[in-house]
Amino acid sequence: MYPSRFKYETPSTVEEAIGLLHDGGTDAKILAGGQSLIPMMKLRFAAPGTIVDINNIPGLDYMRTESDGTFRVGALVRHVDLERATELKDSQPTIAAAAHLVADPIVRTRGTFVGSLCHADPQGDWASCMVALDGSVVAQGPKGRRTIGVDEFVKGPFTTVLAPDELAVEALVPKAQGVRSGGYLKLERRIGDFATAGVAVAIERNGDVVSRAGIGLTGVGSRTINAEEAAAAVVGQPLTAETIERAGYLAAAISDPRSDHRGSADYKRHIVATFVTRLLTSMQPTREQSTEERVA
C-alpha cells in the first residue's frame, strides 16, 4: 500500500517547520515517529499534501526533570527512550509503568510520546497517563508558545486544539506537591492490539493523606476519559478499602465503552473498576512505610 503523493520537507529548525506548516495550511502534517501517521496514509485515511518531517531538527530528543520539578519530554523522545529510562520508576511511576505497554517493542523504537498525544487516539496510553498526571502540551506557532492542559488539548477522537501551523514541541508533567505514586494497567488480547481497557493512576501524598489524585481511562470511550470524580473520591484522606472501592465504582460509571469483539461494555466497565482498585490498592503504604514516614 502506498500513501498518496505528497511534498516532503525536512526542516532543520522548529521555526522553519512552523513556517512550512503555515505555508501548507490545513494540508500539511508533521511526521515524527510516523507509527500512526504512515499507516493512516497507507490506508488513505490521511492524505496530507505536505509532510513536514521533524526528525532532522536537533535538540528535540530531551527528557529531563527541571530544577523546579517539572518533567519535560521533547517532541522526538521515542517510547523506547522512556522505557529504558530506569530513573523514571521513582520520579514518574505512571509513565514508567506504561512505557513498556505502548504498542509493541518494534513500534516503540520509532513512535514518540508527544506524537502519541497529538494523534489523540482514544486508545492512546500516553494521553491517559498525562490526564492522570495533569500534564500539558507546549505548542509553538508563528505567534509564540502556549501551554495547553492535556484534557483540554484532546478535543475528541483524533482531534486536538492544535492550530494547523502549531507544532507540539514538548509535553510536561508538573512537579508533585507530595510523594508521587502511580501505575498503568492495560488489558490487551495480544501485544500490539488495541486495549480492551486501560487505566492510568497518579496520586500525591502528604504523609498518609492523598493530596492530589488523577485517573485517566484508555479505550473505553470516544476520547481519553478524565475520571475526575473517581479521583476526587480518594483525595483529602488516607487510602482505605472504602475510598478505593468508591473510586473504582465511579471510574466504571464514567466509562462509556462499546461492546465489540474485545468484550461487552459491561465487561470493559468491570475491567476499569478492577484496574482502578488494583492500582490504588498497590499504592496503599504498608504499615512499616507509614510508620517510617511519620517518624521522618
Added chain:
Amino acid sequence: MTSLFEEVAPSEDDNIPVRRVEVRLNGERRAAKVEPRLLLAHLIRQGFQLTGTHTGCDTTNCGACTVLFDGEPVKSCTMLAVQADGHEVTTVEGLATASELHPIQEGFKDEHGLQCGFCTPGMMLAAKALLDHNPNPTEDDVRWALSGNLCRCTGYQNIVKAVLWAADKLRDANGGAAEGGDE
C-alpha cells in the same frame, strides 16, 4: 525502478517530486532517486532487490518487514525510504558472511525455529537487536523482544529456543562466561 508506475502524457511536464536517498545498506553505500511516498520496505525489496525483507501485513502489525535502522529494529513498511537518507540499514542479507551463517541463523536452523519461513527474517533481526543490547537474555526477555513479530506456524517455542541457542553461542565466541552471566 524507484516508484509506482504511472503513465503520463508525452507532453506533460514531469512534476513528480523525486529525492535522492543514500543509505549504508548492510555496510555498503547505496543511493537512489525515489518518490517521497516510497516505503523503506519497497526501497529495499523492489529498489535494491534484496527480497529477504518480507512484507506481510503491510499494516504495522506483523513485523515480517523488520530491519535494523541505526541498530534499532523498525518496521520498514512504516517508514518512508527518504527517512533513511544518511542512515544505516541492516537487512537479513547483512547477517551472514560469504562463508558463514550468523549464529542467530544457525540457531534457527539447529532448533527448527521456522516452518514456512515468512516471518523468519524479521524475527532474526528483532533477535539481533535484543542480543546486541542484552547478550544474556532470559526466556522472558526473548519472548518480550519478539512480541512485535507474529509467526503463524511455530507457536514460537522453537523460535525462542533458537534465539537462546544463539545467545549461548555468541557468549561462547566472546569468551565464555566473561560477562559473568553463566554459572
